[in-house]
Structures are given as structure tokens and as C-alpha cells.
Amino acid sequence: MSCSLVRLNTVILLLVLFNTGVEAGLINIFAGVVNMVAKVLSNFAPSSETVSYATNMVIGYPLTAVASVVDKICTIGLGIKGHMLWGEVDLTHIKFQLRTACSKYTYSLRDARKLLNNSDFHPSRKVVIVVSGWTQTVNNSDTIDKMAKVFNCRGDVNFLALDMDQYLATFYIWAVQNTDSIALGLAQGLTMLKEVIPIENVQLIGHSLGAHIVGRAGRYFTEKTGEKLPYITGLDPAKTCLAAEQRIGRGDAHKVEIIHSNPGVLGIAEPLGHIDLYASFLRPFANGCMGVICSHMRAVDYYVEFLYPGNERGFIAKRCASWQHLRAEQCTGQNYAMGSKDYHIRGGSIFALDLNPRPPYGRGSISQCGARRSNCGLCQR
Numbered sequence: 001m002s003c004s005l006v007r008l009n010t011v012i013l014l015l016v017l018f019n020t021g022v023e024a025g026l027i028n029i030f031a032g033v034v035n036m037v038a039k040v041l042s043n044f045a046p047s048s049e050t051v052s053y054a055t056n057m058v059i060g061y062p063l064t065a066v067a068s069v070v071d072k073i074c075t076i077g078l079g080i081k082g083h084m085l086w087g088e089v090d091l092t093h094i095k096f097q098l099r100t101a102c103s104k105y106t107y108s109l110r111d112a113r114k115l116l117n118n119s120d121f122h123p124s125r126k127v128v129i130v131v132s133g134w135t136q137t138v139n140n141s142d143t144i145d146k147m148a149k150v151f152n153c154r155g156d157v158n159f160l161a162l163d164m165d166q167y168l169a170t171f172y173i174w175a176v177q178n179t180d181s182i183a184l185g186l187a188q189g190l191t192m193l194k195e196v197i198p199i200e201n202v203q204l205i206g207h208s209l210g211a212h213i214v215g216r217a218g219r220y221f222t223e224k225t226g227e228k229l230p231y232i233t234g235l236d237p238a239k240t241c242l243a244a245e246q247r248i249g250r251g252d253a254h255k256v257e258i259i260h261s262n263p264g265v266l267g268i269a270e271p272l273g274h275i276d277l278y279a280s281f282l283r284p285f286a287n288g289c290m291g292v293i294c295s296h297m298r299a300v301d302y303y304v305e306f307l308y309p310g311n312e313r314g315f316i317a318k319r320c321a322s323w324q325h326l327r328a329e330q331c332t333g334q335n336y337a338m339g340s341k342d343y344h345i346r347g348g349s350i351f352a353l354d355l356n357p358r359p360p361y362g363r364g365s366i367s368q369c370g371a372r373r374s375n376c377g378l379c380q381r
């Protein structure tokens with residue numbers, strides 16, 4: 001096992017050194033190998049509890065080490081190559097998509113005001129803007145589909161997805177390079193929106209690379225307007241190849257809440273926001289997951305389940321006194337309900353969650369609307 005991991009490690013280093021463009025395929029290979037090994041393991045191990053422990057020990061933690069090395073080399077590579085390889089992002093290609101249960105409407109960022117002319121847009125309601133991660137496009141994104149379904153089921157917000165054209169559906173490294181420009185575009189769109197709706201009504205939600213885009217957009221917005229966005233949610237912010245200044249952070253909004261589900265592998269392990277929720281402590285794999293992709297996506301699944309009406313107290317986390325307590329899986333402090341508005345924010349606090357391996361994930365979730373068979377939020381025509 002350790003021998004093949006060393007080999008995998010070497011292959012990754014060589015690929016990154018000789019052709020950063022191969023990074024995209026590489027992360028796929030990397031995730032594929034893990035998923036495969038985990039599947040094989042699961043055939044032999046007696047119980048899912050044991051499998052979860054074994055996969056974390058045998059694959060999860062070594063992968064965390066590999067991921068860190070990839071990250072270091074990648075960051076150095078980016079530093080050397082700068083912006084020479086990739087073209088500029090054309091901001092006219094970045095758009096808002098207003099999505100209702102039955103319709104999709106596209107607005108260029110500079111025409112965000114025109115939303116007011118759409119009878120499906122309700123100016124008095126909150127506005128949620130969702131940004132998906134690497135490889136996803138607006139009409140081909142699980143993250144956006146799940147989020148649109150739950151928000152349309154709630155029916156209390158205007159749901160906007162950021163249409164980033166193909167700018168994240170490219171080689172990983174190029175996608176990372178594009179995050180800054182996309183964030184700048186989003187900030188411009190927000191500045192337009194601010195003219196027609198109160199900015200206090202806006203929540204940004206981003207998954208993976210999208211988490212960094214919404215964070216950076218919050219900072220650009222503040223630089224442009226002197227105002228701060230109220231609320232940003234970062235779902236398992238991507239770890240690989242991001243420079244410190246590209247990451248989502250506490251300064252990006254009045255409240256920045258982060259949900260970690262694949263810490264140290266595809267997601268960042270360190271706390272980033274005012275509130276950092278660790279779904280399976282610092283274990284690289286989320287409860288019930290055998291691989292990295294599943295774990296990385298779980299942050300979205302948890303948040304979506306939480307959003308279904310009735311699940312407001314579905315995900316109760318316990319405060320960890322320190323990073324050491326989180327590492328030791330001994331978090332016994334104050335309760336915090338995921339997404340809760342009324343939490344007094346001072347600096348940053350870290351929390352751990354105890355979750356089920358299968359839906360309903362939240363130990364306190366009562367609504368089953370999130371179940372695949374539920375029509376809530378889908379077009380009924």
C-alpha cells in the first residue's frame with residue numbers, strides 16, 4: 001500500500017513539473033485511484049464503521065500528504081508562469097441566470113437591473129447567488145440544480161446562478177487562474193444589483209473553487225463600494241493551487257460561514273471564516289463516503305438538506321475549544337445550528353458536527369423533501 005502510494009506520489013510530481021496543463025486529468029486520476037481502492041477495501045471489511053476508519057487511515061491521511069505536496073509545487077509553478085499561458089476572461093461572457101422551477105432567464109452582469117422587469121423576480125425577497133466549482137457550467141451542474149430545487153421549493157428567495165461560460169470547465173490550473181477575474185465580474189454585477197435591491201438581502205454561496213470566487217467577489221465589492229456583503233457561505237473551499245490571497249476569508253463579508261467535508265485533500269483544512277463547521281472533524285473522508293469526490297460534494301448535500309423547510313435545526317454543531325480539540329475529536333462546547341442567523345460573531349470559531357452516513361444526514365433533520373423522489377421545487381406544469 002505505502003509502496004504504491006509513493007509511486008502515485010512520484011507520478012503526480014512528474015506530471016505537475018512537466019506539464020501543468022495535465023493537472024486536470026491528474027486530479028481525476030488521483031480521485032479515481034482513491035475511489036477504486038476504497039471500493040476494493042469495502043468488499044473485504046466487515047462493517048461500514050470499520051471501512052470508514054480503514055479508508056481514512058490507509059488512504060485518507062496519506063492522500064492529505066500527497067495533496068499538500070501537489071499544492072506546493074503547483075503554487076510555485078503558477079508563480080513562475082504568471083499569466084502568460086492563459087487568455088483573459090471576457091467579462092461579457094459572465095452572466096446571471098435567474099432560475100425558477102420552470103424557467104431560466106439570462107442577464108448580462110451590466111444589465112442586472114433588468115431583473116426588475118421580470119415578473120418572476122420579486123424585489124422584496126432575498127437574493128441568493130450560487131457559484132459552482134471546477135468543470136461545471138451553469139446548465140450542467142449538480143450543485144446548481146440541487147440548490148435551485150431547494151430554493152424554489154422554499155419559494156422565499158430569488159435564485160440566481162452565476163453563468164461562468166466555460167471558464168471553470170477547463171484545465172484545473174486555468175480555472176484557478178480565472179477565479180480572480182470571474183470574482184471581479186461578480187462584484188460588478190453586485191454593484192449593479194445594489195441599485196435596485198438592498199444589498200442586505202443578498203447571500204452568496206459557493207462550492208469548491210466557487211467558494212473562493214464568492215469570497216473574492218465580496219472583497220472586490222467592498223473595495224468598489226466601501227460596503228460589506230452581509231453573508232457568504234463557502235462549501236468545502238478548494239485547496240489545490242490557490243495562493244493565500246485568492247482564498248475566501250473572514251474579511252469578505254459580515255458573516256462568512258464555511259462547511260468542510262474533505263479537509264486537507266480537495267478542500268482546505270484550516271479555518272477560514274467566522275464560523276467553520278467540520279462535518280467529520282479532520283477526517284479526510286466524510287461519513288459514509290469512500291472517496292474524495294463524494295466527500296468534496298457532501299458539503300453541498302448537507303447544506304441543501306439543511307435548507308429544506310423544517311430542517312432549520314437539522315445540523316447542530318458543537319464548538320471546539322481549539323484546533324487541538326478538533327483534531328482529538330473532543331468538541332463539547334456551545335451549540336451552533338448550521339446557517340443560524342443569531343450567532344454573535346467574534347473572530348473565528350470552529351465547530352464539529354455529528355452526521356449520518358446516509359440521508360437524512362443531519363441528526364436533527366425532519367423534512368424528507370430533499371429525497372430524490374420529492375417534486376418540491378421542480379416544475380409542476
Ligand SMILES: *[C@@H]1O[C@H](CO)[C@@H](O)[C@H](O)[C@H]1NC(C)=O
Binds near residue numbers: 113116117
Ligand atoms: C423595463 O421595461 C420598460 C418597458 O418595457 C422599459 O422602458 C425599461 O427601460 C425597462 N427597465 C429596465 C431597467 O430595463
Ligand SMILES: *[C@@H]1O[C@H](CO)[C@@H](O)[C@H](O)[C@H]1NC(C)=O
Binds near residue numbers: 139
Ligand atoms: C442555459 O439554458 C437556458 C434555457 O434552457 C438557455 O437560454 C441558456 O442560453 C443556457 N445557457 C448556457 C450557458 O448554455
